[in-house]
Amino acid sequence: MTVVEQAAPLVRALELPYRHGFVTDVESDALPPGLDADTVRAISLRKREPDFLLKWRLTAFERWSAMTPPAWGHLRIAPVDFQALIYYSAPKSMHAQQNGPQSLADVDPKLLETYEKLGVPLHERARLAGVAVDAVFDSVSVGTTFRERLAEVGVIFCSFSHAVQHHPALIERHLGTVVPPGDNFYAALNSAVFSDGSFVYIPAGVRCPMELSSYFRINARNTGQFERTLIIAESGSHVSYLEGCTAPQRDEHQLHAAVVELIAHDDAHIKYSTVQNWYPGDEQGRGGIYNFVTKRGLCAGTRSHIAWTQIETGSAITWKYPSVVLRGDESSGEFHSIAVTNHFQQADTGTKMIHLGRNTTSRIVSKGISAGHAHNSYRGLVRMAPTATGARNHTQCDSLLVGPDCGAHTYPYVDVARDDAVVEHEATTTRISEERLFYCQQRGIAPQEATALIVGGFCQAVLDELPMEFALEAKALLAVSLEGAVG
């Protein structure tokens, strides 16, 4: 791809407002607002879950009831009234039969149209024919493409609910082993009320033949989305997975509290990419999604590898720290992040690299972009345990400020229990100053195009990590997020 092709969508997209703010008009089957043990039972019943799962949920609910929301982030969060939220909402058509539609062909066309509008291919001869998609709408999965073709090589890719029905043993064995139910306030809440999400199982030695992706859509009003994703990569397997997220434009805040667990066995590779574009709120900071997410991967096996790549452009508030526990010897973890905040958006995001095994390595590349009145914090922990002989980490943490009223903050935590550990941290802060913009303008480049150039250059190292199909989309998204930041 030439540089012009790379830069072009940025430039074009600068003119566009939030593109995904529409509402799909469907009848919903929703629980009444409020949360108690009966809500948890009602969700479990609707999903016809086995007993172990209901018990697991109720234990989590008990834990959650005794917890308080974390207050250590560099964030100003209006209190969430958890009793005013709806914890389960699904399009009625998804429940028409006991099992919902049997295949994508039976799904309500309105729902399919929603994904069409979002540019997410749910027909298997789509433009992105090399990508399998699980589409989650509010609390349920609408459908998963390429399920049969993947099954031929033994790969299980389906909605979480489907996995609970058809692969309960895998769920029971792995659920909560990486992010325990009581891990933190939002993880506990998710464990109690999670409704759907994606499940991936890659058998030993299998290189997943296509990109897997999930597309999360919040549609209903006053409804929280609590999805749960579990990816298990057996020895020697490879998988690349991408999630995308959007929501309608609404004046009130909506809560999204997801949990993602990854497990990589010996020599397994998991690459997990996120393009998060939840509705960010308007220019005055009204509305927008609260994105409070717990993501963690376990490098369980020797030489296993987990890489997180995230492009965070949406949400009113982002609170998330995709982490890797490096338990297997010689395992490695990566975190590549671009977090963009504009107007009154806030982000407190980063990672944790927990080195337990010998000769484990981790790399962190964080790019924070702040514009308008937004605040963007990087918070990262690198821990070298006493067992982590020869462990190494390198962290590169860069901030880009657009205009005078925004802020960038860096909170690196380093916890080293060994003398031979190598921990390197580099940080830079750059401003798109009036002087730099004027220089571009003097040479004929308009301010928005100049911003796109500078942002593109700043982010290149992370964008290079994305699967190619999504790199362009991500670039366009970055430009949209910064619209109105200059000029």
Added chain:
Amino acid sequence: MTHPEALLQVRDLRVDVAERHVLKSVSLAVPAGALLVLMGANGSGKSTLGLTLAGHPRYRVAGGSARFAGQDLLALSPEARARAGLFVSFQAPPEIPGVKNNLFIRTALNAVREARGETPLDAFDFLGDARAAATRLGLPEAMLGRPVNDGFSGGERKRNELLQLALLRPRLAVLDEVDSGMDVDGVRAVVQLVRALRAQGTAFIVVSHYLQLIESLAPDAVLWLDQGCIAETGGMALATEIARTGFVRAAEALEA
């Protein structure tokens, strides 16, 4: 006999910078293809004139007018002025981290080419032109692949300004002390580039204190800017006089 309008016509231009009247009244005309030399003591307003013409937001026009190629220059955005063919070099061009020099210059060039009704250059054609121009200016080719001005020495930044000048081929270039901080080869490259562009019709306003450079450029006129006003207009003789006696003595001589 009719006089065609000059390429740049500045009339009674008054400019304030942060409450200070920097330009009090400047009038000048630059015919197409002409070369003017602008001299003046530090703080007399030379850089202000260039940056005001370029549309820098901190330079507030308090009065007067400037027409460029038949347009009201002061009504245009800075990028529209550049696209209309105005190039103003920076004394201290800023670095732009993360943006490769060749992408930056090609983006600028294609914006200007589009305004001129020319087809955009692809990366391959551009790189050929850029390499040739860089070699003529003594700028190592590797500078094309590095971020704009990032880690460049003073002389390299000046050469990078000249590289952009050479590729953008403006109708009018304002060169603000482009020779300062340059070695002998650099100054020679300036002269060669200015001559080559003049042969293609580019006009120049050259700000310089360096008599030898001014002489080699064979200016059509030398203007002396003093405390925000054009104090005197002359030829090479005025430049020689200022170089010999300095700005203060020259001012006394004028008053006598």
